[in-house]
Amino acid sequence: MSSQNRKYGPGHPWTQFKMECANDIGQLQFVKENNDHYKGDLPSKVNGAQGGPIGGEMVKRMIAMAKQQKGL
Numbered sequence: 001m002s003s004q005n006r007k008y009g010p011g012h013p014w015t016q017f018k019m020e021c022a023n024d025i026g027q028l029q030f031v032k033e034n035n036d037h038y039k040g041d042l043p044s045k046v047n048g049a050q051g052g053p054i055g056g057e058m059v060k061r062m063i064a065m066a067k068q069q070k071g072l
Contacts, residue, residue, distance in 0.1 A: 009033065021057040030054065 008015050015033055022028045029035065030050040039047055 017061075018054060018058060021061060022054045025053055025057050027054050 010033060019028065019031055019034065022031045022034075027050070031054065
């Protein structure tokens, strides 16, 4: 699916979930929807260090939700 077909953005549940996770771990300033800074000039190591913890927290929470739904 191309990025043009995705409807993520402010108000979308996925974006809200990402913002909540970022806020809880103190990384809200690195969420794309929360700033308009150009990051194309940053090395991938820096971008990964900024965004990686947010994605990691999202995955942890999704796994926890799935386990809870299955009763594990």
